[in-house]
Amino acid sequence: MVSINNQLSEKKVTEKEIVVALAGNPNTGKSTIFNALTGLKQHTGNWPGKTVSYARGNYVHRGKSFVLVDLPGTYSLLANSIDELIARDFICFAKPDVTIVVTDATNLIRNLNLALQIMEATNNVVVAINLLDEAERKGIIVNIDKLSEKLGLPVVGTVARNQMGLNRLKDTIDDIVTKKIVTNPLKIHYPPEIEQKIQEMTPELENILKGELNPRWVALRILEGDKTLIDSIKQYLVYKEIDIKGEVALCH
Amino acid sequence: MANKPLPLSNLAVGTKGKVESILIDGLLRRRLLDLGVVPGSVIEVVRVSPNGDPTAYLIKGALIGLRENEAKHILVHPI
Numbered sequence: 547m548v549s550i551n552n553q554l555s556e557k558k559v560t561e562k563e564i565v566v567a568l569a570g571n572p573n574t575g576k577s578t579i580f581n582a583l584t585g586l587k588q589h590t591g592n593w594p595g596k597t598v599s600y601a602r603g604n605y606v607h608r609g610k611s612f613v614l615v616d617l618p619g620t621y622s623l624l625a626n627s628i629d630e631l632i633a634r635d636f637i638c639f640a641k642p643d644v645t646i647v648v649t650d651a652t653n654l655i656r657n658l659n660l661a662l663q664i665m666e667a668t669n670n671v672v673v674a675i676n677l678l679d680e681a682e683r684k685g686i687i688v689n690i691d692k693l694s695e696k697l698g699l700p701v702v703g704t705v706a707r708n709q710m711g712l713n714r715l716k717d718t719i720d721d722i723v724t725k726k727i728v729t730n731p732l733k734i735h736y737p738p739e740i741e742q743k744i745q746e747m748t749p750e751l752e753n754i755l756k757g758e759l760n761p762r763w764v765a766l767r768i769l770e771g772d773k774t775l776i777d778s779i780k781q782y783l784v785y786k787e788i789d790i791k792g793e794v795a796l797c798h
Numbered sequence: 799m800a801n802k803p804l805p806l807s808n809l810a811v812g813t814k815g816k817v818e819s820i821l822i823d824g825l826l827r828r829r830l831l832d833l834g835v836v837p838g839s840v841i842e843v844v845r846v847s848p849n850g851d852p853t854a855y856l857i858k859g860a861l862i863g864l865r866e867n868e869a870k871h872i873l874v875h876p877i
């Protein structure tokens with residue numbers, strides 16, 4: 547399976563390029579943000595071998611070039627569907643410099659659930675609270691600062707349709723890249739028996755993963771019985787080994 | 799809520815139920831939680847596909863298809 551290695555390797559094409567992924571539930575405004583940021587500088591198509599559409603574009607901010615990838619909308623990162631598999635593999639194995647989790651301000655309970663899952667897999671996350679106009683219409687007030695404090699991540703309020711908040715979003719992305727903002731994502735604590743198992747599995751996972759993936763996150767997926775992650779690890783991390791030996795530029 | 803909760807799969811099209819609990823563990827439970835099926839969520843039965851399965855439910859503003867063998871694990875209070 548050639549799979550998404552082409553996309554995964556994009557990052558390497560030009561060293562200077564910074565890769566930013568847009569993740570989130572369906573209909574939260576990902577594509578609206580994608581279009582607003584990249585304008586006409588877009589490539590669209592399908593993920594290799596998949597019927598899921600793929601969009602990648604460029605934008606320049608503070609004199610730097612950013613590559614933006616619009617991931618399929620998902621409710622979870624558990625690879626229940628091909629969309630989730632693509633989103634998860636991109637976030638975990640292509641390792642974008644920053645992942646934007648676009649959320650619907652009128653439905654934070656479900657949206658933040660995905661945000662928490664993504665935060666378990668990667669630290670470099672900014673949360674966009676979009677559709678703030680809709681929220682206002684419904685009398686919902688989101689305390690952005692408090693949320694940011696609780697999540698341990700930058701949170702930016704946006705109304706993507708009116709381009710509101712998007713400059714701030716671009717600034718924040720760059721601040722994460724330059725480490726001006728250092729994130730400290732909220733860690734979910736599981737019941738003692740699960741934490742115990744994670745502890746037991748961590749040393750061996752650290753050996754296998756060699757810093758490529760967060761061992762805690764992988765341990766949780768294994769405990770959950772998610773076999774697709776093991777397949778993806780074999781697929782991408784084995785390629786990575788070839789990469790080290792040869793000159794084939796694959797993932798990472 | 800004196801009435802007894804029943805499986806979501808027993809609700810008729812056009813009616814709603816409020817989630818009381820999810821009776822299953824593991825990946826399916828996790829998937830349902832991810833979709834917004836949490837205690838207190840209101841779910842509306844929107845339509846049944848021509849062959850009777852899956853059924854489309856409105857869950858927190860999103861139309862989501864669940865199979866009968868998934869929906870039967872969700873206990874709801876009809877409202």
Ligand SMILES: Nc1nc2c(ncn2[C@@H]2O[C@H](COP(=O)(O)OP(=O)(O)O)[C@@H](O)[C@H]2O)c(=O)[nH]1
Binds near residue numbers: 619676
């Ligand atoms: N009112 C409002 N509508 C928005 C906003 N952002 C996006 N939309 C609309 O929400 C719908 C879904 O947006 P889209 O970008 O396709 O969502 P995606 O599925 O996450 O890519 C579209 O009709 C957008 O015009 C916003 O901030 N406010």
Ligand SMILES: [Mg+2]
Binds near residue numbers: 576577578619
């Ligand atoms: Mg979209």
